[in-house]
Amino acid sequence: MREVGDSAASGAGAGDMSAEVMVAGGVPLRRNGDGSWSEPPYPAVCANGHELGPYRVTIGVSHCRCGILHRTAQCNQCGATYYLPRPTDRCESTALDGRHG
Structure with missing residues (x-):
C-alpha cells in the first residue's frame, strides 16, 4: 500500500488486486472504477461467527491517543468489535476531551 501522495499502479477496480490503493490517516483506500475512493468493507460476520448487517451491527468511531479515529463495527449480539x-x-482509547477512555 502507498501513503497519500505516492503514486501506485492503476487497476480495473475494487475486485482487481492491481487496483490503485493508498493509505489516508491509517485507512487503506481503493480507487473505484469511476475514479472515486472507498474504504474496505466491514466484515460480513464478527469474530464469533454472528452475521453482521442491518440492525445487527453498530457502526462508530473510537478516539485514540495515536491521533487516528479508528472506525468501528460492533456486533450487537456479542459485542465483538x-x-x-x-x-x-x-x-x-480516549474520551472526546482527551481523558483516558
Missing part, C-alpha cells in the same frame, strides 16, 4: 485501521501497541 472490528477496528479500521487496526489498533497498534501505541493505541489507547
